[in-house]
Amino acid sequence: MTAYQGPYDAYRGSAPIYPWPPTSFLINGHGRFDCRISNCTEANTWRDTCGRRHPSQCVPLRAPFLGDCNPDAHPIDEFLCPSGKLVRLRLINAASGIPFRFWIDEHNFTIVARDSIEILPITVPHVHIAIGQRLDLIVNCSQDARLKYTIFVASRNSYLPTKNMTGQTPMMWTWALLTYSNISIHSRAIQSIEEPIVDADDSFFEYKFLKPVKSRFAPVAIRRIKLEFEVHWDNRSYVDALEEWTVNGITFEPPKEPILHANFLDGTFQNCIADERSGRVNNRHATHIQHLEYGQTYEILMINYDPQLHPWHLHGYSVDFIAAGKIPSLQPATCNRTRRDIHKFDYASILPALNSTPPVLSMGDSFNIPRESYIVFRFTATNPGPWFLHCHMEWHIWPGMALVFSVERNGRYEGLIQSPPEMFTLCGRRTQMSHKISPLLISSSTIVEPVIFMFIFLVMGTLRI
Numbered sequence: 001m002t003a004y005q006g007p008y009d010a011y012r013g014s015a016p017i018y019p020w021p022p023t024s025f026l027i028n029g030h031g032r033f034d035c036r037i038s039n040c041t042e043a044n045t046w047r048d049t050c051g052r053r054h055p056s057q058c059v060p061l062r063a064p065f066l067g068d069c070n071p072d073a074h075p076i077d078e079f080l081c082p083s084g085k086l087v088r089l090r091l092i093n094a095a096s097g098i099p100f101r102f103w104i105d106e107h108n109f110t111i112v113a114r115d116s117i118e119i120l121p122i123t124v125p126h127v128h129i130a131i132g133q134r135l136d137l138i139v140n141c142s143q144d145a146r147l148k149y150t151i152f153v154a155s156r157n158s159y160l161p162t163k164n165m166t167g168q169t170p171m172m173w174t175w176a177l178l179t180y181s182n183i184s185i186h187s188r189a190i191q192s193i194e195e196p197i198v199d200a201d202d203s204f205f206e207y208k209f210l211k212p213v214k215s216r217f218a219p220v221a222i223r224r225i226k227l228e229f230e231v232h233w234d235n236r237s238y239v240d241a242l243e244e245w246t247v248n249g250i251t252f253e254p255p256k257e258p259i260l261h262a263n264f265l266d267g268t269f270q271n272c273i274a275d276e277r278s279g280r281v282n283n284r285h286a287t288h289i290q291h292l293e294y295g296q297t298y299e300i301l302m303i304n305y306d307p308q309l310h311p312w313h314l315h316g317y318s319v320d321f322i323a324a325g326k327i328p329s330l331q332p333a334t335c336n337r338t339r340r341d342i343h344k345f346d347y348a349s350i351l352p353a354l355n356s357t358p359p360v361l362s363m364g365d366s367f368n369i370p371r372e373s374y375i376v377f378r379f380t381a382t383n384p385g386p387w388f389l390h391c392h393m394e395w396h397i398w399p400g401m402a403l404v405f406s407v408e409r410n411g412r413y414e415g416l417i418q419s420p421p422e423m424f425t426l427c428g429r430r431t432q433m434s435h436k437i438s439p440l441l442i443s444s445s446t447i448v449e450p451v452i453f454m455f456i457f458l459v460m461g462t463l464r465i
Contacts, residue, residue, distance in 0.1 A: 025153055025174035030077050032174055035069035050335035077176040079151065081141035088112075089137045093129045097393040098155045099311060099368065100129050104178055105149040109137040111210065115364035117318060120211045124200040130311040131392035133366040145180035203309070203370035207324040210362045217357040218320040218378040221299040224354060225290055226347070229391075229401060230305040232281035244281050244399050245391070250288040251279055251400030252390075259289070259386040259404065261426055264413045269406075288403035292381040294416055299354060299378045301347055303327065304369040310396070313366045314405070316387035320360040321367070323351055323376035351376060366392070381407040384416035 025031050045053045063069060081087055089109075093100050103126035110123045113136035121138070129135055143149065154173035198209060229247045244251050253274035255262070262272030273287040292298055300319075304310055305327070328345050352358040369375050390402035409416055 025155070025172070027077060027151070027153060027174060027176050030074045030176075033064075033069060033071050033073070035071045037063055078148070078179040079176060081139060081178050081180055083141055083145040083180050085141050087139050087141060089139060091127075091129055091135045091137065093131050093133055095131055097131065097395060098172075099131060099309065101154045102127055102129060102152070104139065104151050106143050107139055107149060107178070109139045112136050112138055114206070114210045114362065115318065115366055117363050118213045119362070120213055122198060122209050122211075124198055126200050128201070128205065128368075130206075130366055130368045132311060132313040133364070139178070141180060143180070147180065149178040151176040151178055203368075203373070204324050206364075206367060207321055207361045207375070210364075212360055212363055216320070216360045218322050218360055219297045219380060220357060221297045221354045221378050223296075224299045224301055224348075224351075226301045226303070227403070228303045228305065229310070232279070232283050244279055244283055245396050245401035246283045247288060247401065247403050249284055250403070251283050251285045252288050252402040253285045253400070255287045257429055258427065259287075259406065260413065260417075261420075261430070263386075263406075263408070264417070264420075265430075267412050267414065269411075283400075285400070289386070289406050290403060291411070292405055292407045294381055294384055294407055294409045297378055297380040299351075299376060301351070301374060301376050302369055303374045304372060307371050309371055310369050310401075311366065311392040312369060312389065313392050314387065314389045315365075316383045316385070316405075317379050318363055318365050319377040319379040321362045321364070321375060321377045322358045322360060323374075324361065325374060326370075327372050327374060347374070381405075383407060384409075384413055 024033050047053050079087075079089075091102055108123050108125050109127075110121045111119065111127060112121050113119060113134075115134050116136075127135060127137075152173060152175050199205070202208060227247050229245065232244050232246055232251075255272045255274060257272045259269065259272055263269055266272075269289065273289070274285070276284065276286040279285050299322075302312070328347075328350065367375065384407045387405045387407065388402060389405055390397050393401075407416075
């Protein structure tokens with residue numbers, strides 16, 4: 001996170017756009033770097049649909065700090081596709097702030113897993129992948145084996161109009177090659193192939209089409225937790241605007257020491273949570289914790305009031321998604337209306353009852369919430385401890401778009417997790433602890449063990465720093 005207090009501060013005199021575009025994309029650590037330089041001296045403007053003029057945003061492009069810029073420092077990577085066979089690719093969006101669009105020239109592919117969970121296979125010509133999400137694809141190597149086919153990875157920004165940008169636009173895509181043989185002919189999708197009847201660009205694609213292999217139903221929930229998130233602004237003269245993100249009005253502050261250690265050793269959260277304080281944009285700074293009782297099932301309703309998509313990730317759990325849609329009764333934006341009343345809708349009127357067992361739409365731990373939309377998921381709190389739920393855009397996490405699900409029994413972790421080893425080194429206000437044995441109140445067979453996967457295919461993007 002930069003020292004800037006908001007995008008107007010970062011781009012003085014220019015109106016910011018979201019998400020801020022990166023200047024480099026990588027596939028498995030390799031890519032192309034944009035060596036162009038722009039100091040943003042132009043003073044263009046653009047007109048919105050209401051006729052108002054705004055300063056255009058310019059994205060500064062500077063020279064690298066270390067040595068000369070070489071856009072072709074590494075040859076284009078090639079991935080072997082044995083003719084007549086199938087290959088499995090694992091896509092991982094490890095970027096800091098951009099959802100990606102992935103496709104291969106003249107090839108459809110079949111999605112078979114989401115976040116390492118098998119799904120009903122679905123064939124698409126391209127796919128959008130959220131930050132932090134993992135998708136497994138099967139590619140049929142059935143095209144002309146004499147050719148090489150381009151693998152594209154592009155930012156969603158690539159498909160947005162650039163009317164509010166000026167200067168040189170950063171290159172927001174990269175590529176690799178799918179190779180059948182050693183023949184060096186390079187193909188660029190001269191002939192299209194028949195596309196499946198699936199809208200891969202649907203904002204709710206992952207909830208409509210990435211279905212579990214076997215039909216399943218979510219368990220009954222004891223409580224619905226409503227999480228409303230949005231950005232808070234102080235737009236004084238469009239110069240020193242402060243941007244802070246909140247969930248239920250709370251901007252997340254990191255704890256003074258690890259929550260797990262503090263509660264296990266002290267039996268309370270009071271010694272580790274950050275000192276609560278008022279924010280500067282009608283918000284509250286605090287260590288936001290939602291306390292969940294071990295073994296109970298909860299329903300989480302997340303509402304995105306923001307006019308941009310947000311990728312979220314929950315640590316420690318895979319959840320059952322049971323509903324998703326646009327915010328109901330949302331008043332359309334008009335040129336004369338600066339604020340819309342969108343906080344009063346009664347979601348209980350459209351969601352399944354808590355004592356019902358609705359069908360599961362999809363399963364996973366990383367997910368998109370489209371603009372001005374909501375999603376609902378359920379999960380059973382069987383993995384004790386504090387688990388982070390956060391937006392996966394780095395410059396949204398640090399300004400507070402996060403919270404902790406704390407799975408405990410009667411407010412404590414002791415008895416639910418293994419005791420730390422003797423003379424366990426700690427961080428925070430403690431340096432070391434004496435050996436303390438605490439009997440487990442649950443069977444050791446229920447303790448979640450880590451699962452290790454081989455990452456076959458990595459897609460990532462970086463910002464120029």
